[in-house]
Amino acid sequence: MALSNCSSFLAELLSEQHRVLEARLAPVVRDITDSCPHLQEEMENVYRKIVSYVLLASGLGSPTDIGVVREVTAALQSVFSQREVVTFTSLGKKNKEQQLKTFAMLVTGIRLYNKECGKGGSSIDDLPAILNEAIPSATRAIDEGLHNCHILAHRYTTLLESMQEDQHRHTQLSSFKLKEALFNARQYEAFLCILLSDAITSAQEVEKMHVQFATTMERLKNTVQNKVSVDANEVFPLFVALSNLWTGFRDEMLLLKFLTNMTNNLQQFSEIQSQLFPEEVLTSLLEGLTVKSDEERLRETMGTRVNVSDFENQEWLFPETTDNFDQLLIQYHGFCAHAIGVKGLILPGNAAIGILKHKEKCYVFSSKEAAYIFAQDPDKFIQLNVEKAKEYAELIQLLELHHQFEYLVPYAQVHIAHASC
Structure with missing residues (x-):
């Protein structure tokens, strides 16, 4: 998943995993880039280390699998022969590190191509x-x-x-x-x-990458x-x-x-x-009661809306007068801004009743009556909502009771902390 498409926490998760991989490879990279081989045996030893780095960096197979090592060695030799080790070791440290990354990508691509052509890659998962x-x-x-x-x-x-x-x-x-x-x-x-x-x-x-992968593979086949x-x-x-x-x-x-x-x-x-x-x-408790879904509650309030002329200094938004109406960021995850603090209930808000824009934030309501009451003193009800949210235990507090949610808690903080604004 491209980082731009992820939530910020998931993007950070991926970045952290990439940092962990780099940290694991760092000793191998140092060993290679610090080497100054002169003898043939030393050259061969550096080359073997480069093979190990390429295999570990790609993650395609186990370094203890002889067949995998042979595949990686053959692929590397097609782009970087053992004779070129002398030239490689004469480069600066940064250039060597960049070359290693390039080798890893080229070998990975070659092995994936060979797998597609049925010439290896049995250890590579689909x-x-x-x-x-x-x-x-x-x-x-x-x-x-x-x-x-x-x-x-x-x-x-x-x-x-x-x-x-x-x-x-x-x-x-x-x-x-x-x-x-x-x-x-x-x-x-x-x-x-x-x-x-x-x-x-x-x-x-995944679907987009799959198309790109197939297209790239086809281009490669046509080229080769x-x-x-x-x-x-x-x-x-x-x-x-x-x-x-x-x-x-x-x-x-x-x-x-x-x-x-x-x-x-x-x-x-x-x-x-x-x-x-x-x-x-x-x-047993619900016997004789009618349980309404959110959808049923919304249908009950369709056709009712606030009368803008009843409000002198309030801004109300409606579909026919507001661009990108469906994309407005609604406070409290779209639940009724009045019911939370006053009743301690979380009821679905119906945007068709009218969206109140107050101090650049948007609020919806479960009924026309709730909208009118809230609009009389929005700041008072907003403060009530804050107090009510503090009064009741939040999901994030529930998660913190269990140490196994150490990764969940920051993820939850990123996404739902604003729900009780």
């Missing part, structure tokens, strides 16, 4: 095929988690509304704990949405064909392009593993919720 199978599987797992999370949030909301309508109803339930559970469920939902978005972006990136020798200026850029694309596939594998691990680890959230509110208890 990363595009693996990703094409693994990404949909990961997406389905996140989708399932989202579905279950939605059901929980809808049920919690229904119970809380019934308790607010009748304070004597469900006296055995703690309103605070139920609201806390709702807040956590909605934050968990937001987190899963981020994971799903990253998984979809990954799938798109059955020629005994070809101009290095024609094929070297194509080998490097294949190598860079393969690095992209490896990065996607790393990110997919990370996203999958996060999804699996977050299953503990559902387990904790089921302990707090077992299924049989929830079913």
Whole structure:
């Protein structure tokens, strides 16, 4: 995945992994670049070290596999013969390091080409095929988690509304704990949405790279064909392009593993919720109540909107009067800006009612009435929302209870901290 397409945390994750690889290769690089061979045996020793570096840098096979070592050696010899070691060692340190990286990319491209032509590469995994199978599987797992999370949030909301309508109803339930559970469920939902978005972006990136890889491979085949020798200026850029694309596939594998691990680890959230509110208890409490989904709540408020003439100093945004209306950044992840602080509820906001723009920020509401009340004193309700968000335990606090989420916590901070602004 290109870093520009990643979330900032995932981009940093990839950068860190690249730094780790460079750190592991650093002793080998130093050993090669500091060498000043004179004897033939010393030259051969440096060449073997270069072969080891190229193999380790590519990550395509084990350095203990003789067949892999022979493949790498043969590929390297086609672009850098042992006779050229003297010229290589006469270069400055920086030039040597750059040459090593170039050798690694060229050899990687050559081995990938040979694998495509059935002339080796048996140790090279088919990363595009693996990703094409693994990404949909990961997406389905996140989708399932989202579905279950939605059901929980809808049920919690229904119970809380019934308790607010009748304070004597469900006296055995703690309103605070139920609201806390709702807040956590909605934050968990937001987190899963981020994971799903990253998984979809990954799938798109893999598809794009797959096309580029196939196109580059075809160009290379057409260039090489059955020629005994070809101009290095024609094929070297194509080998490097294949190598860079393969690095992209490896990065996607790393990110997919990370996203999958996060999804699996977050299953503990559902387990904790089921302990707090077992299924049989929830079913019993909901008896006689109608559980509404977010979509049903939105449909109920369609066709209602604020009357702009009722407000002298407020700016309201509507689809027909606002460019890129669907792309506006809505506060509180699009939930009702009034219900959070006043009712302790997280209700879906309906942009069709009207979006209030206050101090360059946009707010939506679950009903026309909520919009009118909020607009009377936005700053007061915004402060109420801040206090309410602090009052209830956030998902990130739940994660911090488990040391295995050491990578999840900064990721969550990046993405959901603004949810309780």
